[in-house]
Amino acid sequence: MKRRLFFPIGEFAKIVGVNKRTLHYYDAQGIFRPDHVAPNGYRSYSFRQFYPFYRLRMMRSMGLELAEIRDYMEHRSPERLDQLLGRQQEWLKRELDGMKRSLRIVENQRRLLALSRTIVCGRVAEKELPAARLILSRSARKQAAGEDWPTVEQIAAEHERYAAEQQISAGLGVGAMIAAEDFLQPGREGIISHFFTVVDPPWRGVRRAYRHIRPAGRYLVTCFRGDYDDTAEAYALLRDYIRAHGCRVGDFSYEESILEDMSTADPDGFITRIAVPLREPATELR
Template sequence: MTHKMGFRTGEFARICGVNKRTLHYYDEQGIFSPDHVEENGYRSYAVRQLYPFIMIRMLRQMGLDLSEIKSYMAARSPERLEKLLASQEEWLQQELRRLQDMKRMVENQRAILVHARSIVCDRVVVEEMSAMPLVYSSPVRAAMVAEDWNRVERIIMEHMRYILTNGLNTGYGFGALVARDDFLTTGQETLITRFFTLTDKSLEHVPAEIAAVRSAGRYLVTYFKGDYMDTSAAYGRLRAYLAAHPEISPGPYSYEESILEDLSTADPDEYITRIAIPVLP
């Protein structure tokens, strides 16, 4: 009698990094069966089955349904394998881009947390800031003047939906733009012109009317703790600084940006917001 070399179920399972139940299930479903069953009922797997099973497990880990794997295994051929692998390669490229985006988001969030440790609140300084792409929401000031808070919420939701749908969230804060005439007028500093989201993604495919860049250069900056909607004291400091330094000409907008918010702390009193006003040359 010819002796057939192979592995018993437990040994084959250990080599492939699965449990015996997985092999039994694959056999029951007609996806992957032992090479032969011995007279005593023991299942035996051949050496040549190792690589195919490893590939099947890899395809499963890449999200391929068991029904798709079963369909392929029932009528496998080099041509069908080529087509299957091509589709999985495309899926992997998408997954790699998704993971790279997630890594970028984590890196940016960690950098913000590191920066937060060195922040001194409630003072005004001049800082050099780098250029940063951003995406605007629809104009919101008229809705705020009318106290149409439902409209304001819809604008925020539409903006965030656009950011998330187009993969533009890279871990930077959600912010608000306030016009110079408003932030220089006591009591009007809460009138937001537009909301925005900073991003380090390309804005090539973003409509021109909502794509912009926060320019590089000198900014008048203050940080404050607490409710990010209560900006009056912070703008009061900025106005006082401008009054004391008439040589400084503020730009057309201020940029309000959350540094620490409810993702990083459960205590609203610990929120940190930055307000930055570009200094005109």
């Protein structure tokens, strides 16, 4: 049987899964031309063009721009293909890292939402918490103690920008650390030492002065509902528990939002968790 060599444009388009306009566009742009054009302008494609067309579509799916593909097709060679694919390989690796990070952020956000439905506020419990890597802001304690709130807010804004630029946030929002010498004294619970962001490992590229490990171990944990600045009642509960049980606590408390203004428009619905480490042997991240 005689082998069929050519396919009309409509049939070729149907087989490869595009419309005829796409093939006309690729032809006009010099990206993929028909094997044969009759004097009357009738286009047809050969059997051997199927594979190159699928490779072209594959290049598009890898994120290559049509201009890049056109430039390559006009001057193609094994060496240029290797260079083109090498550049795209690096781009795809960066895209993949970004997608993995986005997935972790989505998973962490959904975990917080699920946690918020199980939280009982207004009581203290002892819980095991895992170790976490944090990046810290510069110290805000002096400014907070002096009620220089514009500077405190500036420090927080600088920190948020730095965390965003590093692109390593775990998507858990910005927290605050309060020194034990402050939160153990009534009326000093709002003196913030540092703002912090939980980050995904590794944290290469983060300045060492801003690195901090919240150790794994036993913590006193309480949650409260309402604006995240209204911490006095929650710390009063913690101080009562510490006195009643003779607890020895670590250097800082860690305040983290479970529900905040991205979750609800009503500040009365915010939920904040305060965790105070107990002085016990702890397993640190390595």
